[in-house]
Amino acid sequence: MQEDDNEHEQEHPVRNLVLSVCDLKQHGDTPLARCGAQCVTLNTRMYLHGGCDEKQAFGDLHLLEMEQMRWTQLSTTGPAPSARWGHTVEAFGPDPRKDLALFGGLASGEASAGSLLADDGAASSGPTGPPPPPPAPAPPPRTVTISCRRSA
Structure with a gap:
């Protein structure tokens, strides 16, 4: 029996990871402290x-801009989404100022938001092919949603 147990044992190297905490000096228009905000990171930029x-x-x-640790408040193209927290935000194109999708969350007035807001800039670029299919029914409003993006 002893030989069978040793046969299945494998050596696993031990790796130590040391993390450190430091204060990073931030510049620019730093956002107010908040909870329930959502971030999207693309390369060296975080929205x-x-x-x-x-x-x-x-x-x-x-x-x-993470390389310079510089904050900038941006304006959106088109109507701005309502104030909310606990929502999902995902970038689906190279410019999150116009290629950003938001869903759900808790809006100001304690009501869950069920809207999916997206602006892909297609209106300003003209026709690019056949018309899109009719929209599917939206899921019901919800709070504290998550999303997952697969990188190419």
Whole structure:
């Protein structure tokens, strides 16, 4: 029996990972402290949308250039999404200022948001092919949603 047990044993190297915490100096238009905000990271840029503090929900969009640690508040193309927190945000194109999809969350007034907001810039680029299929029914409103993006 002893020989059979040793036959299935494998040696696993032990790896130690040391993490450190440091304060990073931030520059620019730093967003207010908040919870429930959503971030999308593309290369060296991080986009932050929404969130709330103890008094209000936010509907703003900020960009952090991580190499310079510089924040910029951005404006959206088209109508801005309502203030919300606990939502899902995902980038589906190269420019999150116009290629950003938001779904769900808790809007200002304590109501769950069921809207899917997306602006892919197609309206300004003209016709590019056959018309899209009719939209499918939207899922019901929900809060604290998650998303997953597969990188190519």
